[in-house]
Amino acid sequence: MSKYILPVSVFGTVFGCAVLLKNHVTGGRCTSKATIPGKTVVVTGANAGIGKETAHELAKRGGRIIMGCRDMEKCEAAAKEIRGKTLNPHVYACHLDLASVKSIRAFAERIKQEEQRVDVLINNAGVMRCPAWKTEDGFEMQFGVNHLGHFLLTNLLLDKLKESAPSRVINLASLAHIVGKIDFEDLNWENKKFDTKQAYCQSKLANVLFTRELAKRLQGTGVTVNAVHPGVVATDLGRHTGLHQSQFSSSVLSPFFSLLVKNPELGAQPSVYLAVSEELEGVTGCYYDVMTEKEPAPQALDEEVARKLWEASSRLVGLEEEGQTGQSSPPAEAARTESAQKHGQSPGPAVSAAGL
Numbered sequence: 001m002s003k004y005i006l007p008v009s010v011f012g013t014v015f016g017c018a019v020l021l022k023n024h025v026t027g028g029r030c031t032s033k034a035t036i037p038g039k040t041v042v043v044t045g046a047n048a049g050i051g052k053e054t055a056h057e058l059a060k061r062g063g064r065i066i067m068g069c070r071d072m073e074k075c076e077a078a079a080k081e082i083r084g085k086t087l088n089p090h091v092y093a094c095h096l097d098l099a100s101v102k103s104i105r106a107f108a109e110r111i112k113q114e115e116q117r118v119d120v121l122i123n124n125a126g127v128m129r130c131p132a133w134k135t136e137d138g139f140e141m142q143f144g145v146n147h148l149g150h151f152l153l154t155n156l157l158l159d160k161l162k163e164s165a166p167s168r169v170i171n172l173a174s175l176a177h178i179v180g181k182i183d184f185e186d187l188n189w190e191n192k193k194f195d196t197k198q199a200y201c202q203s204k205l206a207n208v209l210f211t212r213e214l215a216k217r218l219q220g221t222g223v224t225v226n227a228v229h230p231g232v233v234a235t236d237l238g239r240h241t242g243l244h245q246s247q248f249s250s251s252v253l254s255p256f257f258s259l260l261v262k263n264p265e266l267g268a269q270p271s272v273y274l275a276v277s278e279e280l281e282g283v284t285g286c287y288y289d290v291m292t293e294k295e296p297a298p299q300a301l302d303e304e305v306a307r308k309l310w311e312a313s314s315r316l317v318g319l320e321e322e323g324q325t326g327q328s329s330p331p332a333e334a335a336r337t338e339s340a341q342k343h344g345q346s347p348g349p350a351v352s353a354a355g356l
Contacts, residue, residue, distance in 0.1 A: 029266070030057075030273040030291070037062035040117050040164075041275065042157070044096060044150070045125025047074040050172070050230055052082075053268035054122060058275060059088040066115070068096030068107055068125075098125055098149030099135035101317055108156035117164035118157055120275045123150035123171045123207075132194040139316065140188040142196075146203035151210055152317040158223070165222025166281065169214070170274045173207040173227040173287065178297040180205030182309055187316075206309060208287055208296050213306040215285030224284035228270045231262055231290050 041058050045051040046067035059065045059082050069075035075093040082091045094110065097103035111118065126146045135144035154169055161167045180201035186192055189199060211227040218225060273291045274280060287296040299305065313319075 028269070028291075030269045030277065032273065032277045032279075034276040034278055035061045036119070036276060038064075039119035040064045040066065040115055041120040041122065042066045042068060042111065042118055043122045043124055044068045044098065044153070047071060047078045047093075049264045050267045050271065051122075051124040052078050053264045054124060054271045054275075055079075055091065056082045056086065057268055057272045058120075059083075059086040059091050061276065062088065063120075064090040065092065066111065067091065067093050069093065070095070070097045070099075096125075096153075097136075098145045098153070099141065101137050101152065103136075104149055104152050105156065108153055111157060112160055115160070118160045119164050119167050121154060121157060121161060121167075121169045122271055122275065123154065123169070124271065125149075126172060126203075129196045129200050131196065132189065134188075138188070140194075140199055142199045142203040143187060143189075143206065146200075147206035147210065148313055148317055150207075151313045152319065154214065155319055158218075161223045162221050167223050168275060168280075169211075169223065169225040170271055171207045171211050171225070171227045172271065173211070173229055174200075174204040175229045175289070176201045177204040177208050177229075177300055180297075181299065182206065182209070182305055184308060184312060187312065205297070205300060206313075208300040209302075209306040209309050210313070211287070212285050212300070212303075213310045216303075218284070224280070224282065226274055226280070226284065226286045226288060227296075228274055228288040229290065230267050230270045 036058065039062075041055075041063045043051050043055045043058075043065065046055045046065075047069040051067075055065050055067050055078070065079075065082070065088075067075055067079055069078075072093060072095050075095075079091045079093040083089055094107060095103065096107040127142055130141050133141040135141055135149075137144070139148055150171065161169065180203075181198070182202060182205060183192075187202075189195075208227050211225050215225040270288060270290050274288065286293050287300070288294065295301070
């Protein structure tokens with residue numbers, strides 16, 4: 001009997017350490033018991049993964065949930081499922097394609113016309129390490145969806161957020177921002193060899209810079225803005241990474257990977273925490289690693305880069321800067337003209353669109 005004691009003890013120790021490690025890495029659940037009846041929450045990319053679980057949890061807490069998604073069939077099914085599980089009838093599916101400026105404007109206009117208030121905007125949708133695709137308006141897909149799409153949507157909903165204050169904006173960022181770099185000479189990867197990893201990291205750095213600049217511009221309005229890295233979550237976001245496609249990675253690395261990865265329900269907890277926690281009332285311009293406030297990478301703290309990115313983003317999506325007169329160029333035309341001027345060329349034809 002004694003010969004089994006050591007192996008069992010070793011196994012128990014390893015298993016216990018694995019559980020503790022996973023709990024530490026995943027960050028656990030939002031402990032706030034706050035409910036949000038009467039509050040309206042907009043969640044982008046809410047038909048699957050973190051977005052769906054975020055919508056489910058906030059619906060369970062009594063919120064009116066607007067799910068903005070590209071795939072309406074999946075979005076309608078997700079909304080129906082959430083209504084059934086939470087018994088909350090106020091969960092709605094709305095079309096939103098963040099790879100289309102036209103779609104973003106139509107969605108924002110619908111929200112402004114049909115909703116009395118917007119208390120929380122959760123910019124959750126994203127694409128990761130996809131091929132060299134372009135959005136409908138000619139932007140590099142990851143920069144276009146992850147940053148520019150949410151930049152435009154947030155700005156279009158700012159008046160509604162201000163009217164609903166105190167209100168909150170939550171931007172889903174990533175730890176990947178620490179190796180990101182904003183290339184103002186070629187934001188859309190038109191003049192250098194495409195690197196999907198660097199393109200993703202650039203878009204995630206842009207999320208944090210946008211958060212900090214917007215928070216500064218909204219001081220005194222009652223609207224707070226924070227960014228969050230939700231942790232490593234098992235969702236379809238990483239479908240383009242090629243992870244676990246080889247026999248070695250799926251059989252050898254997968255067990256270790258599972259210790260560090262959480263399911264979408266746990267992945268949604270940081271977003272829920274930032275949306276409802278009473279202790280975050282008035283907290284703005286911060287970056288959270290799961291549910292712990294941390295200082296972002298040094299390049300994310302550069303105020304001049306944040307301001308410059310804001311101005312470039314405004315031009316690209318066709319927003320007028322405050323105090324400007326005259327009309328901004330249409331988004332795709334602005335992008336082509338800006339790039340062409342930098343390289344001494346005349347603007348070429350529009351870039352064709354590619355789907356997500």
